[in-house]
Amino acid sequence: MTPLTARNDDTFLALDIGGTKVSCGLVTREGEVLFRDSFPTSQWPTPVAMTEKIVEKLKNIWTNADNGRRPKALGIGAPGWIRPKEGVVVMAPNIPGWRDVPITRIMSEAMDLPAILENDANLYALGEWLAGAGRGSENEITLTLGTGVGGGLILNGRLWNGSFASAAEVGHIPYDPWNGTICGCGRRGCLETVASATGMTRVAREWLAQSRETIYKGKPEEINPAIMFELARRLDPMSLFVFKTAGEALGLALATIFNLLSLEVAVIGGGAAGAFEFIEKHILETLSERLITAHIQEIKVIKGTLGLNAPLVGAAALLTAAGY
């Protein structure tokens, strides 16, 4: 057995605040999740109540895990509009009451640890890059198909935030700006209106409203990508159409991104990536039509491997890059 050096024996606390669930964990510098716990976001109606609960959970993890050894720092992922440098969640549309919450200061003081805040999709991308599907790559984009389509960009082995910490907002890349549906952002025809889990569900409901052919017998309000995945295996025309539409939209967006940045890998994660086997073909067909590079065979589009652990793993990469 190779002895561990002091540096790679280090651990970090990780926190991922999501619209439906809050996850906390303890991760090694290499991205191994040693402990993980989660609770429903809706259980705690105010930021104060939630942060108190989070502190309790993190202190529990700290005390019980790893012989009570002190983690180096805390990495925090949050959705919505954040200011990473100031450590503030400006607004999280899916979490009621979260406005101008100085989460980094609150957590750092309560835990007596340095803390860093980052966009949840960026943490996800860092996680897949450190220890998941994008491991070993220099230039990676990760798309997460959930409520929206999140994005995280790694360039030259580092997270790219851009000038205003708003890089990789891929969900709002135009897909059909003339005839598409109005997006949650108020604009027409963004990528996520067809390629997020919510968008796929919406496309399916439109199909049902038009009484088109399907083997789905349930209520329109109960359809979701997981059900469609099962139906697609039985060649349901509706589900196959939904995944084809999502795949073509993702392929178009990725062609733009690849042509602009010359990346080597795109990782597709998030809940609706469960249907990757039905989406993949359409992504690749659209990509190969649109890509300019001669290195098309070397480009990979792969399903994420870390699932719900990805943002926690990403915290280790974020904190390592920050020098902890």
Ligand SMILES: [Zn+2]
């Ligand atoms: Zn939009």
